[in-house]
Amino acid sequence: MSESDRKKPSGDAQPSPPGAPTVHPAAGTGPTPTNPPPSPTASGPRAGIEHQPPAAKPPIPPPTPGGKPTPKHPGFVTVTVDGKELVAKPGENMIDAVKKVGSDIPYYCYHHRLSIAANCRMCLVEVSNSPKLVPACQTPMAEGMVIHTNSPRVQEMQRAVMEFLLLNHPVDCAICDQAGECKLEDYYQRHDYRSSRLEGEKLMRAKRKVLGPTVVLDQERCVQCTRCVRFMAEVAREPQLGMFGRGSAEYIDTFPGKQLDSNYSGNTVDICPVGALLNRDFRFRARSWFLSAAPSVCTGCSRGCSTFVDFMGQDMYRYRPRENEQINKSWMCDQGRLSYKYVNQHRVAAVMLGRGEDRREATVPEALRSVAEQFKALAGTEGLAVLASPVASNEDLLATLSFARDALGVRSVFVSGRPGGAGDHYLMTPDKNPNRRGLEWIARGLDLALKPFSELAQAINSGKVKALYAIGGEVPVDPSLVAQGFARLEYLVLQASNESAITAQAQVLLPAAVHVEDEGTFTNLDGITQRFRRAYPPRADVKPHWAWAVALAREFGFPWAHASARDVFREWGPRVAELASFDWDGAAPPVKIARGLNPLPTAADGRPPGYREFGPPRDRGI
Amino acid sequence: MKALEVIIAIGVILGAIFGLSALAYALGGWIEAGFPFFGHRLVESGLPGWAWVSNMLILVLGFVMLIATFLTLAERKWSAMIQDRIGPNRATIDLPGLRGRPLGGVFHVATDALKMLTKEDFRPKVADALLFNLGPILAFAPVLALFAVVPVGPQVTVFGQRVGLQVANPDFGMLWVFAIASLAVYGTSLAGWASNNKFALLGGVRASSQMISYEVALGLGLVGVMMAFSSVRLPELIQGQTTHLWGGTVELPRLGAVNLGIPAWGLFLQPVGFIVFFAAAFAETKRAPFDVPEGESEIIGYFVEYSGMKFGLFMISEFAEVVILAAITTAIFLGGWNIGFGFDSTLTRALTQANLGWLLGAIYATVFWIKALLLCYLQLAIRWTFPRFRYDQIQSLGWKILLPIALANIFITGALILVDPSLRSLAVLGFVEIGFVLALTLRRPEPAGHEADDAHLPADAHGHAPPPLPGAAAASHH
Amino acid sequence: MAYKATKNPTTDLRERLFLPELLRGLAITTRHFLRNLFNPRDTNVHVVDRKGPNLVSTVSYPEEKTPYPPGYRGLHRLVPRDDGKPRCVACYMCATICPAQCIYIEAGEYETTDPSSESRVIEKYPTQFVIDELRCIVCGLCVDACPKDAIRMDTGLHTPSEYNRSGFVWDIPKLLQGPAVSHASDPWNKRASSATPPHQHHEPHTRIGEGLVPLKLPTGEQQKRTEVTDQAIPVTRFLKD
Ligand code: SF4
Ligand code: SF4
């Protein structure tokens, strides 16, 4: 499991499905599968285009009287892997199945969500019913089969395959971004580990060929596994990549005149087992072994793809898709991949008081006092409105809206949020807010009416609303226009994570944390609620929305003492019918944080050498 | 070139000592003669016997403190030379002529003093304030008081008055030394106790036990000399040492009768007493090899909590003790200002006739200080030669070796003095003892038995002979 | 030398009496004292174990300096290419291995249109390469780890003193110095651009250190070369003295 967190999350290392039969090697009779594995669910959002690997469905060998063995465990296939008995589901792929008994078959071209190509030959194993070595990815398991994944024959074959693959490989790991998460590197250490016997020259191909907005290709590094080609054809359904040439001159390229501009092209980088396809945004930003990974959720659109957040220090470097059968399988879209940038850039860093000329940095107690003073006078009147953003997490909304209802006495809440955009044929949705469904649920649970943003604009223009408590700085229309409207407000308290035209209009600007800096939940458009974990703590005065609400409530005299998002959820979650049964702790991703090999080099003050002299990396555009 | 510089430096030092001695005599004579420059009335009144004031100032503050101060430098510079290093040479004064010349490091003395005086005077909060402050004073004051009875120069006639270089000449003489020397232990043990630090306390306890142990040997070591000259007053001891054991008067042309005999120096009469006294007194100074009260590598010492000038007092009192030990030893065992071998009578006669009493006194005082400085060097060299004694070794050296030897020495000396009051037989015994030790020292050590066996085995690359093989050893016996 | 410890633990009268041995010890120290006192110091820094009249072996450091031995691990330098840019490709190997974590690197990408032919075929380069020489423990692991022969400690210098900490943070302008180095296996010696070459090159596959490639330097600058040999890298003193 831990491997899948460090390595690319392309499903290369699959966790065993829950409830799958396991093996008890000590028991001579073998196990009785008490809880048969659940049938594969096909309830994805777009089940219509979901692809089922066609080749990986060998029929169960029927127990015929003519010599075919009867199944030891009826309904399952029982085989022997490296001397251990393995009970597998019919149709289960050998590569995935043998992991359950601790065997490891190396592979490049196999991917559990793609068709079987069996062209890399790395997965060759010795089986009892074939005189020759067979590719594990393509060979159905038969009852009673004896499999050797580590015999001398297999080992020699693996070494030979590695030697062939490395024959023309440039081995420029020094400048290759895959280094550290490269299968070729890992398998070289494990299965080859000798110097090249090549006497002549290596073949040379195009390097750093830009394929499209997201991806750059190094043809020399490609091992011709065709995973990328199959992904574009089978999953993204936008065939843009192809295999050209033949023999050792084979190479990957886009079809003539085409660009790799699919919204899913970033996934080819993830599944490419080597450094041939690389992400242009992430390339050269960090070496993979420095990065730590925390399970999180993409906030790019309302699909809410499960992701890993790769970070170093207090800077986020990239999203990687995380396996989630219900939502995003193993994939995510390129728009979502790039949506991490707001986490690093233009953040509100300090508490600010005043507008225009009078603006100054303030301490937290000062700001809280000022808010309490102003809002206590207006509480319960028409002149005080609350604006909530569906980018905030459920816990943020639970606390802030409870504060709005109990302390500010509002009965309705205006909804802000990012403007809508384009959706596409697979994952990406037109609504770019990750938690609209959660906001609806919570408002209903707390007895608050939701009103659209346009009504707020009218109310401000007509002078009805004089003061505003805004949770989140995202607005659905041009921020500079909104800022003009907000300029008319007498008092604007804004909890925002990023600087914009609107933050300039806030009398009290409270720096808000983003989701990677706190734990919590999002509810996606299909009503699936997902937990995410914290990657790193926020800086200085930056606090999550819920923490600001709790602090404000205490200033109002409420005895709130919630110390974490978990406290918040346990207090108000049960009031929301849809969230009442949500197991907050149980739904947490099993991995907390997979730490990088080596933390960022630090100087005596905890910052990297050169940091003080040249400024923090985020100031330099990372 | 270097040798010339060194000789010039030695000359400067001797010149300074000579000048200071001459100044002391002149000042003493001037005071005794009654301030001739302040008018007739005072001249008449005079201040008979008040030369001790000027003596105190010049001997104690001038000689002892100056030499002790420079010994702090000498300690480092000499140890450096003993150990093939350069030693302090970084402090220079940026003045024309001095720029870039460390002058053997003399400016380090000034920088050290500045550092001591300007460092923070820190006192631990839990320390007993009164006793903590009293510690350095009690350690320092007795040391200076010790010097009161030490005569540095003879009584000579200056400005018509008899003047000697001694602060006081009480009847109890040496007993003063014993009494005051034992007081110094209060300073160290108080410092150790008042610091409220277990390491300081350990140092204080070690110091007091060590000093008390050696007190006995210290006293007994001197009894022989006192018996020989039948006095405890230091000037009389010195006077006794100027007598000649075996006279050898010759008539020299222009100089008249010159006695080339051997003077009755305490060292010749009492070599064992000398060793016992010197070792015991060395232990009293708490310097290596008797420095367990400090024990830098273990407990740092009774002054671990002291800083600034308070620590400086401990340090300077240690060096003052070195000077005073050297001076006392000179007076008792090395004949004080006695030059011996015929110089004394000639010099005295010539200068007394010329009525240059101050010159005679200054020459004798210089001789005294030369001997004392040589003994200072000896003490420093001992410190840099010998490893530190273990604590139990210190105690057994004091009680089991020095004490019995001193006692035996007293009885033998007493018997010999009874038998032969001319001290000659005592001197013969002394020369035999000295000769025995010297003979043993100069004898080439015989190679130990099996080292000779090893000699024909091939040495390895590091010059170590490999251990002999069993077979080879057996073969070499045949 | 002067005193030879005997292996025989039994002692004779001389040693039991203690005094003769003390005197002999004093004689030894006094002999050293007098030799060093009266003889001028030998200031030849090349001699370590002195045998002359004066035995003082101290080297009065800032005024006198012992030459560093060949192979001395001195101040780092980033090795330049023929065109003056660093050979470093910002692979972070040195930063990863560095036990003191004193190397900080940020990587950038050369444009394919970079005017120098070397840069056209090399993608990655360090935009920031910072070594905090105060934290460096001079272990030399970074030199061993570098796959590109891009960082060396062959300057024969040690880190110069500074008046504040930031002065010890050496960055590319300070680190990039010394003779340029070129290897046959360097990409710019094998191909002209990132595109697929029209024909395959015909020289044998070489590794770092195998064979020497003449530098494309204007005439007269040849002496700046470091010869790449199997021998220890010669100590080069090329920084301003
Ligand atoms: S693909 Fe792997 S082996 Fe090849 S250069 Fe990149 S990191 Fe190295
Ligand atoms: S580019 Fe990567 S994924 Fe595509 S064929 Fe080559 S190695 Fe496989």
Ligand code: SF4
């Ligand atoms: S010498 Fe060692 S400590 Fe210094 S930079 Fe290199 S790897 Fe780091």
Ligand code: SF4
């Ligand atoms: S190991 Fe060499 S090439 Fe890599 S970053 Fe360090 S200096 Fe540059």
Ligand code: FES
């Ligand atoms: S994984 Fe089976 S052949 Fe590639």
